[in-house]
Amino acid sequence: MTTISLDNIKYKAEIRQKTAKPLLWIGLISIVMFFAGLTSALIVSKSNSIWIKLEVPSMFFISTILILFSSLTYQLSMSFTKNNQLKFATITTILTFVLGISFTVTQFYAWQQLYQSGIFWAGEQSNPSGSYFYALTALHLLHLFAGLISLLVVVTKSLLKKYSPTNVLGIQLSLTYWHFLTALWVYLFFFLKFIA
Amino acid sequence: MSAHQHPHEEQDFLFKYVFSQDHKMISKQFLITGFIMGFIGLSMSTLFRLQLGFPGESFWIIDFLLGSWAENGVMLPDKYLALVTMHGTIMVFFLLTAGLSGTFSNLLIPLQIGARDMASGFLNMLSYWFFFVSSVIMLISLGVEGGAASAGWTIYPPLSALPQAIPGSGLGMTLWLVAMAIFIASSLLGSLNYIVTILNLRTKGMTMTRLPLTIWSFLITAIVGVISFPVLLAAALLLVFDRSFGTSFYLSDIYIGGQVLEHSGGSPILFEHLFWFLGHPEVYIVLLPALGITSEIVSTMSRKPIFGYRAMITSMLAIGFLSAIVWGHHMFVTGMNPFLGAVFTFTTLLIAIPSAVKVFNYITTLWKGNIKFSPAMLFSIGLVSTFISGGLTGLILGDSALDINVHDTYFVVGHFHIVMGLSGIFGMIAGVYHWFPKIFGRMLNNNLGNAHFWITIVSSYGIFFPMHFLGLAGVPRRYYTNSEFPLFENLLDINTLITWFAILAFAGQLIFFFNFVYSALRGPKAPQNPWKGNSLEWTTGVKHIHGNWPGEIPTVHRWPYDYSKLNENGDYVTGEDFIPQIVPLGEGELDGGGH
Numbered sequence: 125m126t127t128i129s130l131d132n133i134k135y136k137a138e139i140r141q142k143t144a145k146p147l148l149w150i151g152l153i154s155i156v157m158f159f160a161g162l163t164s165a166l167i168v169s170k171s172n173s174i175w176i177k178l179e180v181p182s183m184f185f186i187s188t189i190l191i192l193f194s195s196l197t198y199q200l201s202m203s204f205t206k207n208n209q210l211k212f213a214t215i216t217t218i219l220t221f222v223l224g225i226s227f228t229v230t231q232f233y234a235w236q237q238l239y240q241s242g243i244f245w246a247g248e249q250s251n252p253s254g255s256y257f258y259a260l261t262a263l264h265l266l267h268l269f270a271g272l273i274s275l276l277v278v279v280t281k282s283l284l285k286k287y288s289p290t291n292v293l294g295i296q297l298s299l300t301y302w303h304f305l306t307a308l309w310v311y312l313f314f315f316l317k318f319i320a
Numbered sequence: 321m322s323a324h325q326h327p328h329e330e331q332d333f334l335f336k337y338v339f340s341q342d343h344k345m346i347s348k349q350f351l352i353t354g355f356i357m358g359f360i361g362l363s364m365s366t367l368f369r370l371q372l373g374f375p376g377e378s379f380w381i382i383d384f385l386l387g388s389w390a391e392n393g394v395m396l397p398d399k400y401l402a403l404v405t406m407h408g409t410i411m412v413f414f415l416l417t418a419g420l421s422g423t424f425s426n427l428l429i430p431l432q433i434g435a436r437d438m439a440s441g442f443l444n445m446l447s448y449w450f451f452f453v454s455s456v457i458m459l460i461s462l463g464v465e466g467g468a469a470s471a472g473w474t475i476y477p478p479l480s481a482l483p484q485a486i487p488g489s490g491l492g493m494t495l496w497l498v499a500m501a502i503f504i505a506s507s508l509l510g511s512l513n514y515i516v517t518i519l520n521l522r523t524k525g526m527t528m529t530r531l532p533l534t535i536w537s538f539l540i541t542a543i544v545g546v547i548s549f550p551v552l553l554a555a556a557l558l559l560v561f562d563r564s565f566g567t568s569f570y571l572s573d574i575y576i577g578g579q580v581l582e583h584s585g586g587s588p589i590l591f592e593h594l595f596w597f598l599g600h601p602e603v604y605i606v607l608l609p610a611l612g613i614t615s616e617i618v619s620t621m622s623r624k625p626i627f628g629y630r631a632m633i634t635s636m637l638a639i640g641f642l643s644a645i646v647w648g649h650h651m652f653v654t655g656m657n658p659f660l661g662a663v664f665t666f667t668t669l670l671i672a673i674p675s676a677v678k679v680f681n682y683i684t685t686l687w688k689g690n691i692k693f694s695p696a697m698l699f700s701i702g703l704v705s706t707f708i709s710g711g712l713t714g715l716i717l718g719d720s721a722l723d724i725n726v727h728d729t730y731f732v733v734g735h736f737h738i739v740m741g742l743s744g745i746f747g748m749i750a751g752v753y754h755w756f757p758k759i760f761g762r763m764l765n766n767n768l769g770n771a772h773f774w775i776t777i778v779s780s781y782g783i784f785f786p787m788h789f790l791g792l793a794g795v796p797r798r799y800y801t802n803s804e805f806p807l808f809e810n811l812l813d814i815n816t817l818i819t820w821f822a823i824l825a826f827a828g829q830l831i832f833f834f835n836f837v838y839s840a841l842r843g844p845k846a847p848q849n850p851w852k853g854n855s856l857e858w859t860t861g862v863k864h865i866h867g868n869w870p871g872e873i874p875t876v877h878r879w880p881y882d883y884s885k886l887n888e889n890g891d892y893v894t895g896e897d898f899i900p901q902i903v904p905l906g907e908g909e910l911d912g913g914g915h
Contacts, residue, residue, distance in 0.1 A: 135436070139521070143439035146516040154508050154550045161554035161597065165590055169569065174585045246566035248582040255567040259558070 141293065148297050152304050155267065159308060162263070163315055166256045170320070176253045178243060180317045183234035184261075187227050188313050194223035195306040198275075198299050208289050214282040217295075220302070221275045224268065231265050256320060260312055264305070271305050274298040339449075341441030342866045346448050347426035348759060351752070353448075354419020357455055359833065361410035364403045366826045371395050373819025375801040389467065397800040401470035402488050404798055406462065408473030409496070413503055414458070416606040416744040418451045418510075421545075424609055424751050425514045425538040427759060431857035432532050432880075434523025434873045437866070439516040443509045450506030454499045461495035469496035472798060474595060477570040477588045481562045484576060494563070497556055504553045511542035511549075523856070525876035530901065530911070532855045532880045533626060536633050537612020540640040541605050547644060548601040555594035562586070589654050596647035603740050604643040608636060610747020611678060611707075614700040616880075617754050618682055620853050621697035622689025623897050625881040625912055628681040635674035635681075642671045652720040653727045661720040668718035675711055679704060690884065690897070694851070695769025699750035702777050703743050709781075710739025713788065728798075731791025734784045742780050749776075749832070756839065757846030761862045764843060768835040775828030782821030786814045852898045855880040859902055874902040879912045 169175065198220040204213035235258060243254035278298050281287060287295060340346060367386070370379055371394070378393030389399035426444065430437050438444045461468045470488025471479035475496065483490050518531075518539045558569040562583070570591045571583035619626040626632065648656060648664035656664075682704045691697065713735040716722045726732065749772075756764045793811055795802055802808045802815060849858040856876070860868050882899040886892060893899060893906065905911060 139436075139439065142520050143516050146520055147439060147443070147512050150512050150515050150546060151508075154512075154546050157547050158550035158554050161551035161594055162558075165554065165558065165569070165594060168590045168593055169585075169587065172572075172585055172587060246561070246568075250567060252568055252585045255561070255569065259561065259567075263557075 169252050176251050178253055181234045181237035183230050183237055187230040190223050190227045191306045191309050194220045195303050198302050202295055202299050205287050205292055206289050217279050217282055224272050264312055268305050271302050341445045343426045343430050343438050344864050346444050347423050349448050350422030354415050357410050358415035361407050364407040366822050368400055368403045369819040369822040373816045375803045398487050400800045402468040405470050405472050406468050420748045421609050428534050429517050432535050432855050434526055434856050435521040438513045440513055444513050447506050447509035450502050454502040457495055457499040461492045464491040466490040466492055468492040477591050478574055481570050497560055504549045507545055507549050511545040514538055514542040523873045530876055530879045533615035533632055534612040537608045540636045541608045544601045544640050545605050548598040551594055552598035592651050596650045600647045601643040604639055606740055606744040610744045613747045613751040614703050617696050617700040617750055618685050619881050620851050621692045622686050623883045624685055624689045625883055627684040631677050632681055635677045638674040649718050652723050665720045679708055695773055696750045696753035698773040699746045703746040706738050706742040726791050728796055729791035730787040730795045730797055733797050734787030737784045757850050758857055760840045761846050762839050762843035763846050764839045765835050768831055772828055772832045779821045779825035783818050786818055854898050854900045876901045877904045882912055
């Protein structure tokens with residue numbers, strides 16, 4: 125319930141404290157629906173007679189390990205911040221960013237593997253089964269870029285010592301989004317492996 | 321600032337009127353942009369009605385307005401398709417989604433729940449500017465080579481997926497997709513804000529069961545939007561991939577000019593599934609805010625508590641839920657498994673139950689009320705009428721066995737224009753008449769409003785009611801002319817009649833636009849609470865301030881529908897026939913929202 129009676133900056137901070145997390149969560153629901161739409165589309169397309177069952181490229185396994193590990197390091201960063209171990213917090217956040225970049229690199233390698241095994245994104249020799257592989261992973265990667273940007277902001281603010289055990293909202297938002305990206309990737313990985 | 325000052329600050333012109341983060345200004349921006357788009361969409365329909373009513377006849381107005389889209393005063397067949405497509409797109413999305421929800425959710429959510437502003441003023445501003453850019457791109461698409469998108473507002477592939485299919489499948493279609501992607505971003509940003517503001521920023525005492533039904537309707541609309549619009553975005557992205565990158569999500573075994581295209585393995589029916597997963601909830605994204613507005617106006621203008629407050633909320637929740645599991649009724653003729661068709665028939669017909677509850681409650685609220693027939697009330701009653709008449713034909717179209725007979729005929733056109741188009745527009749216009757004093761601080765002219773209503777209701781039914789007979793006779797929708805078929809020769813008079821009513825309807829809206837513009841600039845100054853309403857927005861001053869209340873936000877003590885409440889002696893509790901939400905409950909007095 126609202127009782128706003130103080131100056132502008134404090135008012136804005138109070139509103140942000142109350143609403144930033146719910147805004148993020150509802151945004152995440154919309155992303156869930158976006159991917160639910162895409163993966164449902166794949167299930168419908170699968171009923172087509174010329175659907176080809178594809179093997180998940182081995183590089184996607186490494187991507188999965190990297191992103192799971194990055195979630196762990198980011199969670200550690202949060203714990204360090206809450207315990208006022210800000211130096212360790214900065215290091216683990218930077219490590220998370222590096223892992224995020226590594227994940228991105230493995231995605232490109234995975235697409236190369238797909239291409240080399242004759243699975244194409246588009247064109248005469250393509251098939252929707254292959255196109256979905258590229259589309260789903262590329263759209264996840266697009267969302268991951270937003271996560272990397274948020275990580276960069278957190279790293280910068282950490283270096284500038286803007287966070288403290290009582291001021292962690294920015295990290296919390298970025299962390300929640302990053303965990304969401306990890307969960308989304310794990311879902312896509314198993315979906316592509318077992319359903320597609 | 322002292323402890324009792326609001327977070328209001330003076331802003332320069334650019335940030336006050338253009339890049340404003342004040343929900344009231346953003347509401348005005350949505351309203352005016354929505355109306356401009358609506359006027360363009362309405363004009364398009366009037367023009368193509370000329371072609372349908374008087375096929376092949378030359379009109380100077382067509383020559384004047386359409387330019388190269390017409391020859392000797394007769395519009396070209398492919399441009400007719402472009403006009404039909406753009407009319408549908410503009411009216412459904414730009415007027416009745418962004419125009420309606422954007423205006424009233426922005427205006428009323430903070431004012432009626434007791435908040436200074438939206439959860440994020442910045443996202444709110446972005447939401448409007450995305451909508452504006454999307455509107456501009458959609459209008460630009462009218463002028464590109466090949467013309468605007470022409471595959472119908474549902475943009476089914478392959479017409480929409482192959483740039484070489486028809487003239488309107490080229491750049492016009494690409495711009496349509498770009499505009500809609502931006503539109504979806506705008507809609508999602510708005511919805512995020514609406515939901516979070518309602519759930520987190522209510523003033524003290526404003527429990528969920530003390531919320532006005534307008535707020536409940538905006539909340540459920542926003543939830544439906546968050547769930548369904550991303551799926552349309554997914555559908556549109558796959559379409560872009562097919563169009564621009566050569567994938568085959570929706571395409572297979574296509575021949576153009578005797579040449580086989582390289583696409584294989586896709587299905588256009590997949591697009592229909594994805595499209596209608598948004599498309600049907602979209603009906604309720606349009607309808608629910610209109611129903612919420614009507615609830616508020618019917619109660620206020622009947623001077624009676626809304627009948628079945630909780631039943632109204634439950635009905636809207638049920639409608640919102642059911643809207644997501646009925647999309648297949650748009651696809652009964654796609655070769656759907658009959659069992660699946662029966663399931664979609666069942667879920668579709670279930671919507672009749674909460675809809676009937678709402679209609680019953682409106683009528684029961686009106687019953688023996690001390691009715692004030694303001695233009696807002698007239699349009700609200702008009703909505704109840706169109707919701708009933710359009711809903712009844714919905715029963716026919718929801719049943720697969722019956723729908724197959726009239727699929728893609730004018731029966732469908734008549735149905736959805738009445739139940740969604742008219743109900744949505746009537747709700748929106750009712751809202752404008754009711755909250756005009758809050759938006760502009762001035763009153764609209766009542767006599768012009770009454771004339772507007774009677775012309776609109778008569779002409780609207782005059783347009784859409786006869787369409788059912790055309791549909792039953794088998795006249796297909798989206799045809800450039802129906803006079804070429806001997807089968808339909810005896811129906812030309814009906815088409816001519818419909819066109820005359822369309823011209824009348826257009827003229828009626830000119831009265832409204834004149835009243836709107838004149839009153840916004842020169843209308844009499846509005847009192848603070850012109851309709852003697854109970855909800856919180858009427859406790860704010862006529863002059864807008866950023867922050868809404870100059871001091872503390874008022875505390876709420878009761879539901880918003882305490883009209884004509886009597887005490888034990890049979891007198892009004894407060895001496896007036898309304899008790900604002902800020903008045904504390906008397907000793908032993910029960911709060912109405914709990915019943």
